[in-house]
Amino acid sequence: MIPTVLILGAGSDMAVAIARKYASESYAIQLAARRPEQLHALQQDLQIRHNTTATTHAFDATDFDSHAAFYQSLPVKPEIVICVFGYLGDQEKGQRDWQEASRILHTNYTGAVSILNVVAEDMAARKSGTIIGISSVAGERGRMSNYLYGSAKAGFTAYLSGLRNRLFHTGVHVMSVQPGFVNTRMTENLSLPPLLTAQPEQVAKDVFKAAAKKKNVIYTKWFWRYIMLIIRNIPEFIFKKLKL
């Protein structure tokens, strides 16, 4: 029986890399995104490159009421669910425009909680499965340049940690992924330092390897664990004066 991975938010560069990695390791892939017609090329790509099966499914992270029905409709219940979707948004716009702010919060936090609640119930009942949440180091400390996104990711990180605690007792594993800078279309307008920036393929490799080893929290690239350790420990009276 070929194991199945469900990728939520399959349109992003990171999702493409993760889907390819799992496909190359002989998993069947379920691709879910708001506009499934845009996933057909990726579906073909995975099947041709990796000789696996891939299916596409309509999933809207911010349409919370649809989540239970979406999960019910999957032809096969996945062994692994990877929550990749996210929305960086525009911090400055979000400060003035509630629509932008709520989109950032609902995509990165509420939407993730809503769908993973559904997944968690199913996996807990089955007493098996793995949930992987792609959060962000931005959630570890609020900074002036992206605290809307950061606070939503902070919420998501805390949710994952609680979920891990709960599901551990049912045999379900939950892994949190804290990527630092990643070179994707989402970040192509930011000037990221090349040495600190991971390629999506690197993130995908790290996720696969760590999930196979049942790691709890991973940073990718690995040294972000230490960068964030330092950043978290800067005293607030200094931190607030920095322009970060």
Add this chain to the structure above:
Amino acid sequence: MRKQLSNWGNYPALDCDESSFSQEDQLLQYVNTHDHMIARGNGRCYGDASLGEHSISTLRYDKVLSFDIKAGIFECQSGVTLDQVLEIIVRDGWFLPVTPGTKFITVGGAVASDVHGKNHHAEGSFSNHVISMEVLTGKGYVTCSPDQDSDLFWATCGGMGLTGVITKVKFRLKKIETAYIKQKQIKAENLDDILRLFDEYRHYTYSMAWIDCLQKGKSFGRSILIVGEHAKKEELNSKQVRFPLELPEKLKLTVPFNLPSFVLNNFTVKAFNALYYAKNFKKEINNVVPYEPFFYPLDAIHHWNRGYGKQGFVQYQFVLPIDRKEGLAAILRRISEKGWGSFLAVLKVFGKQDDLISFPMEGYTLALDFPVRKGLFPFLDELDAMVLAYGGRLYLSKDARMQQEVFWKSYPNAAKFADIVKTYNPGGKFRSVQSDRLGINNYELAITNYE
């Protein structure tokens, strides 16, 4: 985001705004809201052909769309690189119909440059194997083929991205029995000898020669001819035949930072001499090798271009008509007298090609590197004049500095090409530093000057 971009020659390095797309509508939206843009693949052309005010990277548009394993027909988005194609097709007994000396180019780039390989004399250039393609022109998405909107098709093959962004390509593959090449290496004493050998071995599908540019006198043009065929199963040894279609292992060497250029030169001198003077190298060596070292010897060293230092280099590639052999000798002599070029040059004989704007024509093509230095460009202008006088032309994918006049005088269909570009790219939305330099988007002016 604005950043310094340069292609493989590291010259010129220009401030460009680079964006990418992974869905059709993202590209469409970008093209509708910007001007002065040019598509860019993996940055393996050498000069300024894919540099512009806005460069649109196709690298995230990299999905394989179909692969008919029985018929050998492959279709993909333009950002898929040839090394990815090989990883998919070789295991099923197929190969690229044409491949240049590096597999790290995109399929879109292969069309835009209409790349040629060691088999040009036998199988033509890449466009010869393209069934159809989709291009986002200034007038929207158009699917074209030799039978449908053929003007667009031919102006896009070798058209350096000036008709728009190539988005999808469908092409024919070549059947192989094994992932190995049966190769023959033959020593040539001098230029006459090598040209004679090319003729003698013209029935081989693949052929090219390394030529030593430093030799003078009676060893002038000393070289090694390398010819090959895809190996059949019965030609493999007992170890190879166990997994005949297995891909070679990935090589890991890299040049981590820019080096002074003598390093690379010393390296190639040694490599060539080791081969040429090897004790066991009589007149000829025959062996069966994986396809990788045969087609892509330099891909084994990632970033070998850094071997030419920070100031970069220009690769100079020209072709002369087959009946102008004396021109080849004259130009090679001028290069060797000057002593500024790389020690090795690649020599190859092209077959007939009769299309709109592609580089190849029946004749001799020579390619070598020149590290950028003071006085180089006037010297290359001097070589251009010789190329022009012998009826030859330069390869646009290598070019970073040709004068406008040389282009218009050496490409006989330049005006016709520019006219089609104008139809599909009205207002010159798609333009590069190169096309501005050559005046392709402003051709009425250019033609009156040079016709």
